[in-house]
Amino acid sequence: MENAAQDQAALVGSSIDVWRLERVVGRRPGQVLYYGRPAGGSVTPALLAVVPPGPQRREGTARLRREVELLRHAHPAENLVGLLAEGLDAAPYPWAAFEWVPGGSLAEALSAGRTFSLAGALGIATGIFRALTILHRRGILLPRLSPRTILLGPKGTVRLTGLADALQRPPDAAEPTSAGGVAEDLRAAGAILYRLLSGEDPAPGRPLPLSSRLPDIPAQLDVLVARLLAENPASRPEAAACLEIVGWLRSRGPTADPDTEPEQHTTDTVLPVSLELAVGDVLDGYVVERELGRGGMGITYAVRDDAGQRYALKVAGFRFRSAQKAREQLRRDAAHAAAVAGHPCVARVYGLGETEVRGVPVVYLRSAFVAGPSLARLVEQHGPLPLPALRHLWVRVAEGLEAIHQAGVVHLDLKPGNILLDRPIDPDRPLEEQLLAATPRVIDFGISRRLDEDSETATALEGTPFYMSPEQCEGLRPGPAADIYTLGTTFFHLATGAPPFAGEQLAVLSQQVTSPPPVAELPGRLGYHLSLVISRCLFKDPQARYPSAGDLLADLRRAGGRDFPRRTLEFLREREHLFLSGRAPRRAPPSSSHKFLRERRAGCAELAELLAAVARPDPSPKALRRRRDWIAELLDELRESLLDDPHATRVELEVIERVVLPRLRSAAEELADDELIADLHQAARTACELEALCDVRALTLEERWRGASAALARLEETGSTNRLARVRVERDLDQRLAELRWDLRESSARIDGLLADGQLEWARQELRSFERRHPRAAEVEDVAGDLAALRDRLSTSAAADDDPPPAAGD
Structure with missing residues (x-):
């Protein structure tokens, strides 16, 4: 050991290339x-x-050779220690010269008790993420990223x-699962940022925010x-x-710390952090x-041109540092x-311009001036809006959103503050009357x-947390469904x-992702359909929301009427997977499946809360x-809808029978109201019978003939007070069986014609086509005989074709 130290000290004072070695500053495995x-x-x-x-x-x-090769591969990367020269094959001492960073490592600064302001921590984080961006794009991973590998120089230099x-890893290689993966680099960077901001290392597992x-x-x-x-990960x-x-x-934060502010690498015009016009x-x-x-992004002003025309000018300055x-x-x-x-529901934008005010550069966007207040100001002044006016505004904004999506754009920042009325509100006139005559206009793209x-992911957490969709809060790529959600929150x-x-x-960002919305108060305010x-707009999973703004618009226009489409409630049968696991099933399971019913009940928490609003003691x-x-x-309405949508109807009936009615009966029993108790028992029996009819209808739609007939027979044995609904379901089953028999007769006639023409293969295809349309046709007794x-x-014709033709002269 003493000889090695003497050899290392002996090099002090000697020269390598153009550098004179003045002192030993550290050691690495096999290197001084x-x-x-x-x-x-x-x-x-x-x-x-x-x-x-x-x-x-x-x-x-x-x-040393590996470090030199990777630095060359990562070039250019301004936040990596630069390679100045190398003599890897020099004798007797292979060497490499790297950029000298005089400030020491981040670990030394932290050990010395140095603290960092928010601006300083963000400056260091900028250098780390800038370097990781280049390295990860080139397939280079840093499994030992830590404060010891981060060097701080003057004027905020980060290396x-x-x-x-x-x-x-090779460019086409899969993401490593070892500790050296990209995700582990990012976790290490997060731990460094946590330490810079809090002064402590994050706890293992899930550290405190x-x-x-x-x-x-x-x-x-x-x-x-x-x-x-x-x-x-x-x-x-x-x-x-x-x-x-x-x-x-950093662009929105306080003035940067001069000791930790990274160097600027732009010659573009620098905008002021704030510019207020008088x-x-x-x-x-x-x-x-x-x-x-x-x-x-800045401040918006009302302006007027020489001709007296008014406009709105958005002046950039808060978010941007360069013009x-x-x-x-x-x-x-x-x-x-x-x-x-x-489009009448979207404010018009004319273009952008650039000028100077008092010697300060200004970049602005000119758009149409909208005279009325924002919906945020309206609610602030008048409270919740009247229902007719609310529905009118919702329809008009949805029309504008449909046009935006049809143009291939997602807005991502719909909120009451970004929806303006086209006219001012007169305090001396009824508010509802003025709102029904007004046109809302969407602004701020x-x-x-x-x-x-x-891009597959969002580049930043942008938006207003109180209205952002869960996918925006998680930094995922938002689509039209994000606008459906923000419209719902609005x-x-x-x-x-x-x-x-x-x-x-x-806390709001977390709730947008994990907590169900408080919809229990809505029925008393909006009615059942709205x-x-x-x-549905507020579902966490984008696939569970309305497929498009047009679908939402159709239901808004018909909500409250008898023609309100029951298919709107299809989301209920998707919910067992969507609400719990976040993915939609390919096909809704049959409603007679007990496992499906258990899952569906578990996934109906929001509907239970919605309907239970009427069942409070x-x-x-x-x-x-x-x-x-x-x-x-509601039972009368569901009785009418079970033929159209048995799956969704059955879910609602389950919630009524298992959540709402027990609460009402409990309250009635406390009052000892025998008449009310009897009525509620009858309602529960009605709901149970309608559930059974929904099962029959669902089995019929799936052509599970044997199960449908058995379920109907059991219902007849127990008796039913819903005789009219049972007759309708029974007639529907008979009609569909008649259609099955008719289809078989038509297919049989076509097959016989093809056999007569010698088209055996076409006849087989016709039979296969019938079997694909009706895979359970054999469950019907008379149909099974005709099909056999x-x-x-067909078999007889096939055997005849296989017999060899008779020889000549026979």
Whole structure:
């Protein structure tokens, strides 16, 4: 050991290439690290890794060669320690010269008790994610990423080192499952960011959120760190998405820490973090009249041109640091709005411009001025909107959303504040009358995107947490279903006076993903049908919501009428998988399946909550009788709908029988109201019988003839008070059996004709076609006999074709 140290010290003072080795600064396996001062002034100082003689020489040379090769492969990567020169084949000491970073490692800074501001932590995170983005794109992984491998230089320089321990996978290789995977790199980066912000390492498993220690931390940053530390690797966002989120947070955050602010690598015009225009300021001939509102991308002003025409000007400045970025984003906003130009429910956008105000560069977007208030202001001033006006506005906004989707755009930021009325509200006139005459207009396409964009994930957590869809909160790629959800949260707010979830933003983001919406209060406010519509909009899984804005629009127009389509309730039979596991079944199982019924009951929590709103215990006999009458009306409606949609009808009946009626009976028994108790028992029997009829109808639709007949026979044996509904189901079964027999006769006639023409193969195909249409036809006794006779004729014809023709002269 003493001889090795003497050999290493002996090199101090000698020269390698243009560097003079001045001192030993560290050691790595098989390598000694020296600080090298350049002999001339034109060369920068360097960190020289030298492989000395000894038993670890082979290992040290191999590690140095690997580090050099990976640095060259990753070039250019500004946040990696740069390679200046190398002499891997030099004798007697292989060497490589790397960029000298004078500030030391992040681990040393943390050990010395150094703390970092939010801006400083975000600056370091920017360097880490920028380097990881390049490395991951080139298939390079950093299994030992830690504060020891992060070097801090002056003016916020951040450099990653330690590529000798990196892993490289072929471009077409699957994601590694070892500790060196991309997801593990991201978790390590999240742990470093957690330490920078909180001063402590995250606990194993699921650490406490940063907001529990730092109440003022931005919600988006808290969610980002939580996702990076998530136990499920699939939940961690890519490095490029993290870089975008951190960059967005830095652009909105406080003034950067000069000691940790990374170098700027742009020559573009820098926009101010904030620019407030005064009344009377002029932008390109537009005179500012007043401020209309503020958002994440800037401030919107009402302006007037020389001809007296009024416009709305959105002035960029809050989010963007460069004019080029502002131009790109506002041009995107204008292009997406222009795709639906001319629709009465979407505000028109004219284009963008650039000028200076008081020597400050300004980039702005000009759009039509909408005279009325936003729906957010309307609810703030008047409370929940009247139901007729609410339905009118909902229909019109859905029309605008349908046009947006047909143009290939998703809005992603629908909320009451982004929907304006085309006229002001007169306080001296009835509000409902004015709202019914008004046209709502959707504004602000600032975070919208094209449906045909290639990106598979969201680049940042953008939107308003109180209205964002679960997929937006999780950073997943949003589609039209995200707008359906945000429209649902918007009109939930307009109907109740508050969004579905309220409180701290981080808690709201979590609730949007995991908690069922509080829909129990809706029936009393919106009625039964509109409650179901809004409940379907608020499903967590995108596949469970309305397939399109057009489908939503159709149900809104018919809600409350007798023609309200029962197919709207198809989501109920999907719910057993959608609500619990997040994926839709390929085909709804038959309603007679006991396993399916158990799963469906487990998945109907929201519907149970919805219908149970009428079943809250109430000591008033009058109130209980009103609820009894409501149940009777609902049973009458379900009796009418069971032929059209037996699956959904049966689910509703189950909830009524197993959730609502027991609560009502319990309340009635406390009052000792024998008449009411008897009525409720009769309602339960009615619901049970209708469930059995739904099973018969479902079996009939699936052509499970034997099961349908048996179920109907059992119902006749027990008797039924729903005689009319039973007769309708029985007639439907007879009609479908008659259609089956008619189809068999038609197919039999075609097969006989083909056999007479010698077309045996075509005859076989006709039989196979019938069997595909009616796979259980053999369950019907008379049909089974006719079908067997038809098969016999085909077999006889096939055997005759197989006999050899008689020889000539026989």
